[in-house]
Amino acid sequence: MQGLDSLFAHAGLVRSRRGTPAGITRELRLERAMPQELTQTAPEPRVAANGVEWLAAPGWNRMQWLWHGFSTRRGGGSRAYCSEDAPGELNLGFTASDDRAVVEHNRRLLAEAITGSAETPLVTLKHVHSNVLVRAGAADAGLSVPHKGDGLVTDQPGLLLAVQTADCIPVLVADTKRRVVAAFHAGWRGTVKRIVETGVGRMRLEFGCRPEDLVAAIGPGIGACCYSVGDEVLSAFESQFAYARELFREVYDSDPVRIRYPMLFLTQRAPGHSPIGPNLHVDLTEANRRQLLDAGVKAAAIRVVGGCTSCQRELFFSHRGSQGFAGRMMSVIGIRVR
């Protein structure tokens, strides 16, 4: 069976879960869905004076003390991931294909769009899909070798904490009473390691934050519509979370011809035994929302920004959607200087 899997992987396919030997059925059936039922459309981006297009968390502008934003690919001067005649793009990661000076310029544009000053220091991390949290200060900004980790937290005003994504889920958290802010990077591995739950725990421990004072925003990442995963991801979640199965769906990936001409594909087979799909999809946005709830954040205090990086590639960079050749977006949060 492994040989078959590697053959499928080589061809860019995911083996159907129907590959399970006959007679072996799952104890519990997963809910089924079509991709279009699972997608969440992003809101219209804001356009800064310098051309950077970014998304805000609904309602967060009321907090005058707070800076925050989720970048898109629009704005900036990168030419690495667009066609020759396209306007430049806002790649914010030091990727192999892009020019470092251009990325540095793009980062200054983002800081300017969010804080009004291109000089606002930006603290970044080298992400390692962990639950490692770094307590950041101004001295941590602009390091040539950034700290390793997947969460940043600070109570110091005047700097922006940044996590980088191109499918993974960015999560921003702010304590509205104590004025502490945090940013988390959650791919499936970091989610299984409870980066967000651990991070909120550290905010309580190190800064005395109370969960009832926290607000959180989950930014755009790859949606349950597009995030097809292998059985090992389901197993990893099941080993950690009692609610794991609620995060997964069996999805019949859309085939435009089939949707348009379903009669052509009618067979005598029982429902669910058609030759295509289903594939296992995981909802990382919901997974991280559950962690925020388990950490004590009130449901009404959690905003989901919306948007699927893989569906909306004109707006977002997507690692999976571009077969690994993609720029990086940044999600930033900070405390405004009074």
Ligand SMILES: [Zn+2]
């Ligand atoms: Zn999608």
